[in-house]
Amino acid sequence: MLNPVTDEMEAALRAQVPAAAFRPLAPHYLEEPRGRFRGCDALLVAPATVEEVAAVVRAANAFGAGVIPFGGGTGLVGGQISEALPRPVLLSLERMRRVRAVYREENVLVAEAGVVLADVQQAARDAERMFPLSLASEGSAQIGGLLSVNAGGVNVLRYGNARELCLGLEAVLPDGSVLRGLKRLRKDNTGYDLRNLLIGAEGTLGVITAASLRLYPRPWIRGAAFMVVESPAAALRLLEMAQRRMGEGVSAFELIGGTGLDFLAGTMPEIRQPFVPHPDWVVLIGLGLSGERQPSDELEGLFAEAAEAGLVQDGVIARSEAQRLAFWHLRESIPEANRRIGAVASHDISVPISAIPDFIVKAGEALARLGDFRINCFGHLGDGNLHYNLFPAAGRGRRDYDPLRAAASRAVYDLVDEFDGSISAEHGIGRLKVAELERYGDPARLAAMRAIKAALDPQGIMNPGAVLGLTA
Incomplete structure (x- = not known):
């Protein structure tokens, strides 16, 4: 059992750590971007050196109090939120901001x-x-x-x-x-x-x-292009063609669904979009080249070959660094547009790259059997990571879908598991996906993780409740 931070422990800490490390618990330390978790009362400490961090953790270990590491607060699975714990230490790294060398x-x-x-x-x-x-x-x-x-x-x-x-x-x-x-x-x-x-x-x-x-x-020169494709299957063939032509010069290959472009137009109309009306699928290709090769020439050659093969229907190539950055600003604005629309459920998943087209079709069919969802599927096609997010139908609200949320996520994760994928591609498990890890994780792997946790942290003070839950 974890103990709350007591007056005695706080006094012991203040005797070891400079006063500048102790800060008021401002609201942003208790919130996370999606609003799914709310932090509890905690002792906020922001050490400035590794020795000060060590002093805080030693004291927490001696008193049996939980320690929640806090970084930029941008995590999307609640790993930084001290929810439902006896008063822990919230350990912020915000004062450790030196580039040492x-x-x-x-x-x-x-x-x-x-x-x-x-x-x-x-x-x-x-x-x-x-x-x-x-x-x-x-x-x-x-x-x-x-x-x-x-x-x-x-x-x-x-x-x-x-x-x-x-x-x-x-x-x-x-x-x-x-x-x-x-x-x-x-x-x-x-x-x-x-x-x-x-x-x-x-x-x-x-x-x-x-x-x-x-x-x-640094790449000698960088480039980018949007290309319209008929389907994720065509996008996958385009990726193969791009890598065959340009090798490791292809640094990014993003798949973007038309729903995401619609959301951008509706919530952030100031962002200029290259295609009207919005196509069902586009890809954003990023290049970083050295030597004499020019990204625009390489992308024009790719577009010509892909068009001849019937893989692309339209495209636009960045002709300046400002335009390249504008392309990426559009892509990076999709999560904010999603936030403004309000998702029913969000899924950070990965499946084997070759299985992505099949997964997208089957997931859409499975969700259609459950209800009327708008699906915004986008992400990093080049590494198999999709952000597969569900939204209310036009004219309906998120609360209308409360009875369907759990079943919808279960349908997505069951299919991810069937495709031998991962329920967390890049956001982590945090507190949000503890039950899903237990359900879909390999039993031998989970047992090994618990053994490692018990060996290094026998009192369970480090970020209690995250990844393995409070019973680990």
Whole structure:
């Protein structure tokens, strides 16, 4: 059983940690973007150093109090919310915002956990390098949180998830000891890989305080194009054609459904759209090229070949950097348009890439048997990650669908399981999907996860309730 933070514990903490670390519990610490969870009362502590983090965790471990790591607050599965717990410590990393070092010749940047992703990207640009992790919340999401959920984003096709972009970690373990693993090595076969154990653990095995991040040479020139396709099957064939022609120059390949374009037009009409009327399906292709190749030439060649093969019906190619950025602004605005419309249920899923067209057809059929939904399906076709979101029919409200919400999500997840996919592609499990992990997770894997949790965190103080639930 967890204990609440008592006056005695708070006094012990204040004796070890500077007064500047203690902050009022403002409302935004108790909220999350989708409004599904509301945090409880907590002691908010914002340490400035790894030693201060260690002192907080040691005290929590000694008193048996829960510790909820808090980053940018952008998580979509409630992992950062201290719901239904005896008064825990809410451990914010917001004051740990230093880029400690940039090793240009090694293509490595060392950043503290509270550094916002956009600032990491800028530090890389200042060094004439690139940090390729990119997603809609990059202006507020912090590196520690992104690593804790193994975030994905739009460039996974070429550069991989956050896990592939991290070489080493500094972290505080549940007993308050400090794991000093900020090595900058590509090769280090010296036992268990604790770095990859902590990445994706969502703060349940420790608190990430800093990371050594992989940088890449900046592409000589970047490009983008929208292309209209008849179906996801045609989009998949177009992806294969693009990779055959341009290889690793294809850094992103996004599938966007017409419903998402309709939502954008209805809620954010200031965003200029390239096609009117809106097609049923479009893809957004991102290129990063070196040498003498020009993205516009490469994309024109791809469009010509694809049109001859009957895969594309229309397209527009970015002719400037401003236009390329406008294309991506459109794509990254879809989640905000979704929020304004109000989803019945949202699903961050992945299935094998070749199965995506089949999945989309079968999922639509299964949901049509349950009720009248508008489906906004979009996402990262190049890595198999779809955001499969359900909305009320026109003229109806979210509350009309309350009796259908659970059955609709069950239908989607059952089909994901049937296709040997994942119920959480890039957002994590948090508190939202604990029951789904229990239902669809492999029993041997879940048993191993519980054993690891019990070994490293026997009192269960680290982010209690997240991933494995409160009984873990």
